[in-house]
Amino acid sequence: MLLVTGATGTVGREVLRRLPEFTAGVPVRVMAREPGRVTGAPVAAEIVRGDFTDPRSLAGVLRGVHRALLLSLPSAGGDACFLRAARMAGVRHVVKLSAAAVVDVGAVDLVTRWQRRSEELLCGSGMAWTLLRPRAFMSNTLSWAGSVRRCGVVRALFGTSLNACVDPRDVAEAAVRALTGEGHEGRAYTLTGPGVLSAVDQTQQLAELLGRVLRFEELGVEQARAALAARYSAEVVQALLESAWRGREGSKCGVDGTVPALLGRPAGDFRGWAADHLGAFGAR
Structure with missing residues (x-):
């Protein structure tokens, strides 16, 4: 049996859409709080309630599971609980969504430290493992959708910083292939898009696709902190700001060829992702 966690998240939803192509005749269980x-789960999938911090619920969720996809919030505490329960339940292989920053020695922010610790726990668990290390998701630009619709403005910190951002649909397909295929045990995959873009570049591409003028406004650090504080805890906000500073220094520019090698096709670019999500930005 295969288990998918984090099924209501950005990658999890896309994983569920792709599973039927790869899992004919294989039972699938989906865990969500x-x-x-x-939504979008395979018709025959079993959907169950589970919580990463509740060992009792995890014991039931993991019963009979042989391979699991771990899509969790970046907290080593929740991952540690899940991995203990998975090992006790006899899970043989765990595919974990991590982050590209874990291999950057200059990345010492809290979220990256959490991801590193979770990777260490999995690799030392005795179970087979596969690590997926994506760069920033193209879908992060959906946070601009409200201001684009209302006033044609994109506001972001460090607008000229370059990032090899990745289409989350490519991450989902990589996850499904690692979960259902052979030869992925003990592998760590860095997942990026086909090139590098800045927020200014993305704004320009959105404007072209929407057929309207968009204006980019640079946020100051404290403005960005205040905007992030509406969504995240203070410690996570600080981690995100530290990550942004590293991006400004060029730490997120590396383009990796793993996505096309793993998927057998070119990595999706931002223009393609945006074209498929224009409705969110106000296109009719």
């Missing part, structure tokens, strides 16, 4: 929010 709120099962009613799960």
